[in-house]
Amino acid sequence: MALLPILTAPDPRLKKKSLPVEAVDDGVRQLMDDMLETMYDAPGIGLAAPQIGVLKRVIVLDIEREDTKTGPLFMANPEIIDASDEDVSYEEGCLSVPEHYSDVVRPAKVTVRYLDREGKVQELAAEGLLATCLQHEIDHLDGILFIDHISALKRNMILRKLLKARKEQERDAAHGKPAVAKDPEHAL
Numbered sequence: 099m100a101l102l103p104i105l106t107a108p109d110p111r112l113k114k115k116s117l118p119v120e121a122v123d124d125g126v127r128q129l130m131d132d133m134l135e136t137m138y139d140a141p142g143i144g145l146a147a148p149q150i151g152v153l154k155r156v157i158v159l160d161i162e163r164e165d166t167k168t169g170p171l172f173m174a175n176p177e178i179i180d181a182s183d184e185d186v187s188y189e190e191g192c193l194s195v196p197e198h199y200s201d202v203v204r205p206a207k208v209t210v211r212y213l214d215r216e217g218k219v220q221e222l223a224a225e226g227l228l229a230t231c232l233q234h235e236i237d238h239l240d241g242i243l244f245i246d247h248i249s250a251l252k253r254n255m256i257l258r259k260l261l262k263a264r265k266e267q268e269r270d271a272a273h274g275k276p277a278v279a280k281d282p283e284h285a286l
């Protein structure tokens with residue numbers, strides 16, 4: 099297992115479309131395990147492979163809330179095969195957009211088809227935070243961030259602040275200051 103550095107916006111790799119995996123082999127399982135460890139360490143509740151610079155259609159999630167306890171979920175080639183007409187708004191954040199949050203409207207319920215860690219086809223019907231998180235992670239595989247769902251004005255403001263924060267962090271790191279911890283509640 100290995101901890102991998104998480105890319106932050108506006109990194110161009112986060113805007114690329116990821117390719118399907120041909121089969122869930124040992125290499126993909128290693129990637130899944132490394133992603134899960136990286137996600138727990140961040141800490142976050144979901145992570146997509148492009149966030150660590152790997153342009154493969156692989157996501158991991160683990161949601162532990164009063165109403166939703168998934169345990170670790172590993173998904174290769176996930177696709178949304180059904181979505182509700184009913185929408186819901188949730189305040190999203192992202193490990194690749196640290197310390198910024200915004201309400202995003204998405205379908206309240208989705209059904210996702212994917213290959214599990216053993217390469218078996220599975221379907222999962224989700225609602226609530228799990229539905230939101232699945233859509234957020236699958237978006238990553240198509241180069242879409244949650245800030246692409248909000249107004250250009252707000253998006254550009256966030257991207258400018260992220261660039262500024264990155265420069266400050268690089269300067270602080272050069273002077274030996276530790277990085278600031280992230281908010282685990284909304285880190286998808």
Ligand code: NI
Nearest residue numbers: 192193194286
């Ligand atoms: Ni994200």
